[in-house]
């Protein structure tokens with residue numbers, strides 16, 4: 001990873017934040033409240049975004065040439081939170097990275113048509129390129145200097161790991177930067193080279209890497225999530241696993257929960273309740 005000092009300097013600590021939630025926070029939160037109508041949340045099968053594999057908000061996709069920080073602070077995302085409050089990563093600040101949904105994802109994703117990105121018209125999505133990886137490396141080095149006791153990156157607010165090379169880049173970063181911790185989800189199916197590399201990354205960095213696999217039904221293999229499209233009320237658990245506590249009001253955000261990356265919970269599937277658009281349509 002090369003340090004591009006000029007670009008880091010450009011990212012003054014007053015920060016230009018890529019994804020703005022202020023002012024729209026309540027409306028956005030309401031827009032993504034869990035609900036049970038998968039049909040209403042799905043794009044029509046003939047929607048171009050489904051056919052070509054892209055976001056329905058193409059004007060939000062940015063290249064690495066664009067000015068702005070790539071990793072955005074969790075304080076800008078009410079679902080994440082600013083700093084971990086519990087568990088082994090307590091005290092670490094949270095950042096997140098947003099890629100383009102569908103363009104970086106397997107077409108086998110069970111939520112291809114109902115992707116939660118369909119509601120995120122404000123999110124700034126980064127196009128993956130060699131330059132983006134270079135700039136991300138710069139920022140990780142800068143974050144290491146800023147947070148010598150560790151920091152967390154959520155991979156990814158939108159999107160997935162687009163290639164084996166991209167997974168290899170993150171493995172290298174975890175090896176070079178013990179301060180770096182990552183958590184997130186991938187829809188790549190069992191046995192795919194990307195899924196296998198992610199499993200190896202979790203195994204190689206058991207304190208730093210917690211990438212869970214999104215499956216239609218939990219299989220008992222560990223590191224799993226699934227999405228249900230039915231009402232679960234205030235239940236802590238359903239047959240598929242443990243409901244994400246931030247979705248049923250038992251905690252406020254990932255920073256106050258930490259289940260997804262707690263080493264004692266890797267065998268417990270996390271269950272997300274479907275959320276997204278409430279009325280079917282062809283989209284933008």
Ligand code: SF4
Nearest residue numbers: 101105109115159187
């Ligand atoms: S993998 Fe995630 S981001 Fe990609 S299409 Fe599926 S739900 Fe959306």
Ligand code: SF4
Nearest residue numbers: 244246254257258260
């Ligand atoms: S289970 Fe906890 S850590 Fe995982 S997504 Fe939900 S709030 Fe975040």
